[in-house]
Amino acid sequence: MVLISGSGSNLQKLIDASLVSNYKISAVISNRPDAFGLQRAERSNVPTRIVDHKSFESREAFDNFLANIIDEINPQLIVLAGFMRILGGDFVNRFSGKILNIHPSLLPKYPGINTHQRALDAGDTEHGVSIHFVTPDLDGGPIIAQGNVPIYKNDTAEVLAARVLEKEHLIYPKVVTWFASGRLRMHKGSAIMDNEALPPCGVIIQS
Numbered sequence: 001m002v003l004i005s006g007s008g009s010n011l012q013k014l015i016d017a018s019l020v021s022n023y024k025i026s027a028v029i030s031n032r033p034d035a036f037g038l039q040r041a042e043r044s045n046v047p048t049r050i051v052d053h054k055s056f057e058s059r060e061a062f063d064n065f066l067a068n069i070i071d072e073i074n075p076q077l078i079v080l081a082g083f084m085r086i087l088g089g090d091f092v093n094r095f096s097g098k099i100l101n102i103h104p105s106l107l108p109k110y111p112g113i114n115t116h117q118r119a120l121d122a123g124d125t126e127h128g129v130s131i132h133f134v135t136p137d138l139d140g141g142p143i144i145a146q147g148n149v150p151i152y153k154n155d156t157a158e159v160l161a162a163r164v165l166e167k168e169h170l171i172y173p174k175v176v177t178w179f180a181s182g183r184l185r186m187h188k189g190s191a192i193m194d195n196e197a198l199p200p201c202g203v204i205i206q207s
Ligand code: NHR
Pocket: 080, 083, 084, 085, 086, 087, 088, 089, 092, 101, 102, 103, 104, 111, 112, 113, 134, 135, 136, 137, 138, 139, 140, 141
């Protein structure tokens, strides 16, 4: 299943790839009622749910409700794809080793939000995307894969975000396919691929 908050372009790539791959998307849940990704899912006959964080009194109440719905769906994997709510430790530990996130930076650089502007402000010449297992440590879980993109002078945050997004679209379906085929798992705080711990930056995906 996939958790979204917005446009859902990564979701679209995951849906497209699922048609020719080894996994099926059981459901899409958005915390935002107006997320365009919900329409993408409906168009492809993927069941959708809205769990609006604004209708809960606390983060814990939101997390609990979300966790109970996910238990009903009983997915093998929870894929965060542009999901913008921080999840508490109880939630994450309940689904330990079964949550992936795509983050638009070369972690450990720039956890959190506004990553593209922060990379520009720092004068970086390179930026990119990381896919990691989700742990209670925000954007700090073991990295599975990274993809790099160049930063050119005169880049704006928007232009740079679009360049990173292209790379995201290439690598997220690959990683989900690895997980679905049983090649990828989290064990003792490391990402394991084909029974070997990956290096700290994960698999570097070129092209
Ligand atoms: N939860 C845990 N426990 N661990 C992670 O690694 C997580 C996570 C939840 C989401 C995605 C992450 C990203 O890729 C993610 C990773 C939202 C925020 C944030 O500050 C930060 C990181 C990420 C997602 N959210 C604000 C909040 O108060 C709301 C911001 C908004 O709505 O625009 O939750 O970047």
